[in-house]
Amino acid sequence: MKPQVLIVMGSDSDMPVMEGAWQMLEEFGISCEITIASAHRTPERAVKLASGAEDRGIEVIIAGAGMASHLAAVLAAHTIIPVIGVPINSSPLNGLDSLISTVQMPPGVPVATMAIGKAGAKNAAILAAQIIGRKDPAVAKSLREFKKKMAEEVEKKAKALKRTLPFT
Amino acid sequence: MKPQVLIVMGSDSDMPVMEGAWQMLEEFGISCEITIASAHRTPERAVKLASGAEDRGIEVIIAGAGMASHLAAVLAAHTIIPVIGVPINSSPLNGLDSLISTVQMPPGVPVATMAIGKAGAKNAAILAAQIIGRKDPAVAKSLREFKKKMAEEVEKKAKALKRTLPFT
Amino acid sequence: MKPQVLIVMGSDSDMPVMEGAWQMLEEFGISCEITIASAHRTPERAVKLASGAEDRGIEVIIAGAGMASHLAAVLAAHTIIPVIGVPINSSPLNGLDSLISTVQMPPGVPVATMAIGKAGAKNAAILAAQIIGRKDPAVAKSLREFKKKMAEEVEKKAKALKRTLPFT
Amino acid sequence: MKPQVLIVMGSDSDMPVMEGAWQMLEEFGISCEITIASAHRTPERAVKLASGAEDRGIEVIIAGAGMASHLAAVLAAHTIIPVIGVPINSSPLNGLDSLISTVQMPPGVPVATMAIGKAGAKNAAILAAQIIGRKDPAVAKSLREFKKKMAEEVEKKAKALKRTLPFT
Amino acid sequence: MKPQVLIVMGSDSDMPVMEGAWQMLEEFGISCEITIASAHRTPERAVKLASGAEDRGIEVIIAGAGMASHLAAVLAAHTIIPVIGVPINSSPLNGLDSLISTVQMPPGVPVATMAIGKAGAKNAAILAAQIIGRKDPAVAKSLREFKKKMAEEVEKKAKALKRTLPFT
Amino acid sequence: MKPQVLIVMGSDSDMPVMEGAWQMLEEFGISCEITIASAHRTPERAVKLASGAEDRGIEVIIAGAGMASHLAAVLAAHTIIPVIGVPINSSPLNGLDSLISTVQMPPGVPVATMAIGKAGAKNAAILAAQIIGRKDPAVAKSLREFKKKMAEEVEKKAKALKRTLPFT
């Protein structure tokens, strides 16, 4: 199956955070390609990945990187498909550096920025599904079911809590 | 023409920032509907706007709000179409409060967050176009032209600079 | 006994922080109901909890959530009883995201915000008691005793310290 | 009419911010007393104001101060009635100093903290009304009407916007 | 020997940080009294400690507290002897809350603020010695020796490093 | 009259902030010397000022500088008399850079840090008076009067407010 989402990480040390993205995509039945490219150490590779993406059928790019994370921006500069940025907490500044470097894009080149770390990686996949869901009704349906299931889980936990805590 | 993008502002005082979004959409030939709704003062209105959006043919929602800006989040909680959040600088914290309240979404409900203020409003429209461009080739073409024009403008400014500064 | 305080957590992972609230309420002899609801994953549940609270005899709502914590705000949007927000430290930003998302409410819908984490959860219960103490003299009396006991404990520790440190 | 709310400002320069509080209280028909006291320059005065408040019939204290704002905390240390703190933006740190000094109270002595500046002053009055509304049905009714009016104003603005913007 | 320095901690949990202060004072042969008092839980105790200090022969007060640390400020409000504040890192905000609450004093009541944590506790003692050294030549002499010893230790470490690292 | 306090500014542009210091010292009848020296542009001058200060009868040094303000630290490194640091707001970071560079001194060399800007400059003079007051009873007396006067002014303003606001 041809990949619909391209996931790019700045380094293989970003895998424990970013795997939340591909696990989530799998739940929605969306195929993806996962690779490593650095905006600073392999700029050509990053450019090639982005500029060839549309022609290869990629619908959305998800990029995760830490520190002064320019990866999502470099990719966004070379494509017109949506680029989602996941800030990664890999420096003493707790990911605030990565968040600000990802989100504060100047006018002209947007990066759809998610929360720092695992929550952001998971949400990147959901946003990718929402984008793909605009033309693929099956994905849209999965999203509706996911939303319902998410709510049901909270309700279930609320009920379980009621049994545990006698005074509630 | 049926609106494809719904722009929601938390207050009419957000208009000078958010008008960058609809001006940009117009450039891409994308129709939009602009309205006001507050996550805190008119929660039902916000819910109705979001939950009815998909059926009315809306493809993307853009939400701009200041302070502890929950507007984008509330909309995202009630729809499966992509929601783009524009943090607005309308408090002594310079929009940092709005940025953090918009971007740090817990797992399950993403908000595609843009830069604070006018840059973010403009980029929200471009991201919306990129999403719509996934199924509308005319919009994709406009995006390619926009990217080219943007580059040409920089080149033109660089040339103009060369004439101005004798020592360069 | 009918619950006077409603404690809502965004997730069951918030329990170790929020249990400080119900333990403290117990000390004041105030009954409470504890449940889970997410502003983003179960918005309807949150709305129902808040909008029905007054009629069920709830006097105060305490809400604890992490990240871009909109829970207290969503509850406050649907009720006229006081809502106390406890920011929770559950992301790389150390709870600063939760604090700012909770406290920076736009005019019209206040959230009585506490300190981040356990200190805040305990103080939320004390503030709830102070509010209930406005009409329940027994709770007011408990608060006066609590204040005295708190002071006595510090004095006792100061005395103990005097015995321990020979040179003081 | 005996005052139900005591508003204390750290300095008369805080009046332009804090007047939002008393204007709002007036709307709810709640009487108030307004005075100046400094936690650092007139500590005895602050102590006297707080420790005598309950006996004089005060139901809620609202305290507004800038910089390392200890005023709300000092008042809260000497009373068991709820104390609401309004951080004021009067230093180069844009009120962040005041917010953090007000909200990060150690366990035992809560301060119900509002947003920085005018939004916070207005919300302090609404929270005070919500607390008084727990025993005064007339105030509770006013709060319900205020909530409705607030929503209607947003709806009215949304309609006005529709007339202005031809393309919406 | 009558104590010259009064060290006040907000809680006994602050001891591991503050012991750096009394160990350092001992090195300078300065006697001290160590106690616990909370600005919020035992405000009267704090007031008494500060207002009686000068008459008891105290020359300098050192105060260490965490979170929204008002202890040093409350003491400074009740005395004209110098008060040194040590911010303590005991909340998710890493001591930034304590630093800002200690240092951003409004005009009229200074608190001589030190670095967060152990470095600050040690430096508080040195500053106390510098103040006492203004009238006690023996302490001034100790300070000069301390400065020399400190420099010698660095030089010794630099020499040791030279032996360790062959390529230097 | 021989100067007792040495005020050093990093630049003549710091005068509008620092004049608060010498005006305040004048009120206490404390003589001072005011000069300019830069830790970075005239390091030798800074060293000479600090290392010669004690012999010239200087009791306290006050240093004000902006940005990465090392001036107070450089002076403190060359003397055993107390050095008070005033952070100055002269960069886009609003004085936060200056505050952090002044206060976060490593163990061994304290700088008594004040609030950012004018409040800090005024407080630096009061702290200097408190230090000198430890051996000069006349200054101690002035400080007691200043404290009283400060309180009286607040009381006076509180009374004036009572006359102005009819509803209080």
Add this chain to the structure above:
Amino acid sequence: MKPQVLIVMGSDSDMPVMEGAWQMLEEFGISCEITIASAHRTPERAVKLASGAEDRGIEVIIAGAGMASHLAAVLAAHTIIPVIGVPINSSPLNGLDSLISTVQMPPGVPVATMAIGKAGAKNAAILAAQIIGRKDPAVAKSLREFKKKMAEEVEKKAKALKRTLPFT
């Protein structure tokens, strides 16, 4: 004269800040070329500028940009000559976004980061001169004279101050 320094700005709106750089270079007799290139809008242009710089005889690159400023990083990724980054204050975050995006480079690709704004632009030119001064004795001599002149100006201002302020 062939340019030795290449100054690149992200936008022509950065000129008022960056002109400090070329004015300073002129003082040292160092020729420069000034141009505009955007990491996001004209990535190819940026790459070409950087990768061709060494062969054209450029010794140092100075890059100034605002917001999530990736310009210096993109240039550094394509050359082995030193790249100096000047963060520019052009967003509501006061240049903190630009500073963090410029300085927090991951290992492998350094950017020599300066202070935010005009001070940084001027210092970028001085650092460029220091680098060129490593092989050009004339520039090294200019730097020594600049250092002396800078010190003399401070001394002159200190003298002028002495005449102005009668009580110093």
Add this chain to the structure above:
Amino acid sequence: MKPQVLIVMGSDSDMPVMEGAWQMLEEFGISCEITIASAHRTPERAVKLASGAEDRGIEVIIAGAGMASHLAAVLAAHTIIPVIGVPINSSPLNGLDSLISTVQMPPGVPVATMAIGKAGAKNAAILAAQIIGRKDPAVAKSLREFKKKMAEEVEKKAKALKRTLPFT
């Protein structure tokens, strides 16, 4: 071999961070001298190191220090050779204090600032090599090879990833 780079650390506890610098220099075949000097505890030693550096043939100075790190600035004040600053994370503020104290230099005395911690130490060595590479073609060649090797390693990791993840 005469050292070309001087590495100065504020304390021997900075070695685990700074060793990244000398390991990296060794890769480029650049000799270095490593020592300890404190801007605050051994100011004379710091001055001597910097002012004698040029005559001893040092081409670049690398300085690493934590907290209010003035070391790089003090060295830069006494030399015209480039000084590179490495902020070190050794306080509760996570190195943000050190970063800001290093980078926000006032105009006239630049410090080429790197990222906080190990990434910064490694990059300091690369920048030093880039500066030396301006006159030493062998070092320039090493830098070109290093850049290539760095890219190849990323490509290798990308390939390895492809083998590991079956679904990519």
